[in-house]
Every structure is written in structure tokens, then in C-alpha cells.
Amino acid sequence: MRKFFPVEDLARDERFNQITMDDRMADQRTAITTDSRPSRAANRIVPSRGDASDAARGLMHGIFVGEIQALEGAGRTCWDFTTGEEAPFELKLDMARQCWDEARHVEISIKLSDWMGSEIGEYAENTVLFQAACSNDPVLRLAGVNRALEGLAIDVFTTMKEFGEVAGDQYLEFAEDWMLADEVTHVKMGSDWLRKITENDPERRKKALDFQSVVDKLFSYGGTRSESQESPIGLARRFRELAGFDDQEIDVIADLSLAALEERKAAVLEAQAAHN
């Protein structure tokens, strides 16, 4: 079986349309407003938002395709590296367990999408998640996928769980809560293995953490996730702590996300000035 599978070759049927981060960055439109009044600037996905159910449906589809790619990424890590020499057997066992979880999450996401009135492929699939899982170093994959990607999943699931709780949608609330518990475990696996494997290799650890920072910045693109109410997705500090992030690490992500939001707002102002 082929090793190191390129993102372009991921198997999808005709319902799916894949886009890259470049495609997303080429879209100059933004939901972020330069109006600083709290009632106008808030973008957080909460039931009190006018387009709440459509925004939640879009995010749910994003979760669905993210789960497929997380499954594919963890599966590749089980196969792409030789057992013992390149990746310990126990690490592969953790990745296999993660595959089991992600497959279940895919099924849960399909059922939740049905429940919310979405169709498979209704929204574009951004393949950036799987791209983070294409590194030829398993430690970088753990940093990029388990810590950055699954860290974002913690933020997303927390936002959706709270949405369900406030709206009174118990199916959404409980399903997101169960998936959130798995994601916390996945992030913890990444944090534990990263520390263990790079215990005597500070250079490799630094490289992995740098890679995680790059992936975190990509996922924060446009201010999608931050502690500001202007971002659709919040930063779930408590669950990140449970997953093994220390306060300093969470502060770094918070600052990075806020910087991405401010960067986007500046770009919006610039584009509006050019348009007018």
C-alpha cells in the first residue's frame, strides 16, 4: 500500500468540492465588520445571532469534513512510519484508537447535519486539515494535527455544545459534548507523545512546536477563532488545560488568534478604501 498520500488524491465522491487555503485567501469578502459597536461586531455562533441556524449548519459541515480528514490523517500515521524505528508501537496504537473515534465522529456529524437540514457536500471542503497531516516526521504530525488541529476542534465543539445548550437542542448539545471528550484525549495524546519522543532532542521539539505555531496561525486565518466576540468560534481555555496545554501555550494561541483578527480587520479597511 502506498505511503505518504498527497492531498490531491484523497478519495471523495461527486458530492464533495475541495478547496485549498489559497482559494479561501483569494476570497476578499469578510463577515468581520469594522463597526466597533458590540451589537454590530459580534460574530460568535450563538442562537441569538440572526442567521444562527444557518451559521451552525455551516460549522457542522466543517466539522464533518474535518473529521473525515482527521480519520485519514491518523490512519496514515499508523501506516506511513515503520514501527519501532520511526514511530513507537504504542503511538500507533493511540493513532488507531483515534481512527476509531474519528470514524464515529464522522457518523455522528452526518446524523447531526441531517437533523439540522444540511446535505453532504453542501459546503466546500477545505483540505488544509489533511495537509497538516502530510509531514514526513511523526512528531510534526502530532504537533500539527493532534495539538493544533484537534486543539481547534476543542474550540469548535465547545462553541457548538454551548449553542445546543442555549437553543435547547439536546441532540446537538450531548453529541458535541461526547465528541469534545474524545478531542481532549486526542490533544493529550499529541502533547504526551511530543514530550516523550523529543525528551532528549530539543531541536526536534522546537521544530515541531514551530510547525504547530504555523498550523495554529493558518487555522486562525481571518480571525475565525479567538477570544473576541467578533470571531465565530471562541477559544476553549478550560478544555485546552484538560488536554495538556499550559497557560503560557494558551496565551500564545490567544494572542496569535487576536493578531489574525486584527490583521483581517486592517485588510478589510484597506479593501473598502480601495473599493470606494
Next chain:
Amino acid sequence: MTVEVTPTTFTYVYFDSAYIARIAQRLIGLFHLENHNIRIDVNETTPLAKMHIEFGDPIVINIQSGAFEDFSRPRQQSEPATTQSLGRILLKVRDRLSPEFANAPAYEDLTLVQVAIWETYCVARLSRHDIDINRQRWLYNFRNRHGFNDASDRAFEKIWSSNDLTWEQLQNISDTAIALVQ
């Protein structure tokens, strides 16, 4: 009757103003709004999908680009989305012009619950004009505003199967559903 679409050329999205106008003309005929001049202003700087109406001559419909977009192909126009969005807003225009909706609150005074009942009433009627509507999407939207319970679902069914409701009747169905679970 005239139908104008602005801008005529799009820069942020790959939309076609003539195509939008053709879809609008078909719907205007379907809803017997031929006696009115209509201008459709598309705000292409945001991917959101809000719409609102300004009554005058012409009647101006402000629409954000997400309302016409194919979400699986960002920035591309979707014929079904354009039809559904224009259909919803044009039915609201027709409602607003009728005496049965004389007591409907002004756009800016509508609550989220009132927006949900009116949207449901619009898409239900659209579905009977052979326009493809995802009923579950609108049921979910309705439940988000009325609660996830049987009373809410019964109210949705009542609105979904109705054709000649007044604003007061719509409001009453909604109020009853909410009161039953309080």
C-alpha cells in the same frame, strides 16, 4: 415594470447581474408583482446572507452576496440559492403590500421569532411553486426560535401547510406554540 440589478459587474464574486434579473423577473410574474419597479442591490463585500426591503419607487431589495452563493463553490453563483432567496424576499414584498400584513412590525422591529415564522411561511409557499426547498433546514430554524418540542413542530406544520394567513394568524400560531411550553 422594471428590474434593475446593481452592481452590473461584480468584482468580489463571480455573479451575473443579467442572470439575477432573469430569475427575479420569473418570480415577479409568479407572484403577480408586475406593477412595481424593483431594484436589487447586491452587497458583494460580505459572504453573509441578510436581505431587507426598502419600499418606494423602485422597491429596493438589499441582499448580501451569501444569499445567492453556491457554498460548495465559494464566490460562484447558485441558481437554486438565487431563486430561493429572491423568492423569499419577493413573497415578503407581496405580503407587505397586502392589507393582511398591514400590522406586521417594521423590518427593524421584527423579533427573531417573528422573522422565523415569516420565513417559514414564505419558503412553504415557495415549495408549492415547484421550487426546491430543504424543509428540514427551515424546521431546524423554526425549532431554534420556538423550542425543540412537539408544540413547536405542530406550529411549524400548521404554517407550512397554509396559504392565506394574515400576520395576526401567523403571530397567533407562534404565540400559542411558545405559551404551551412555558
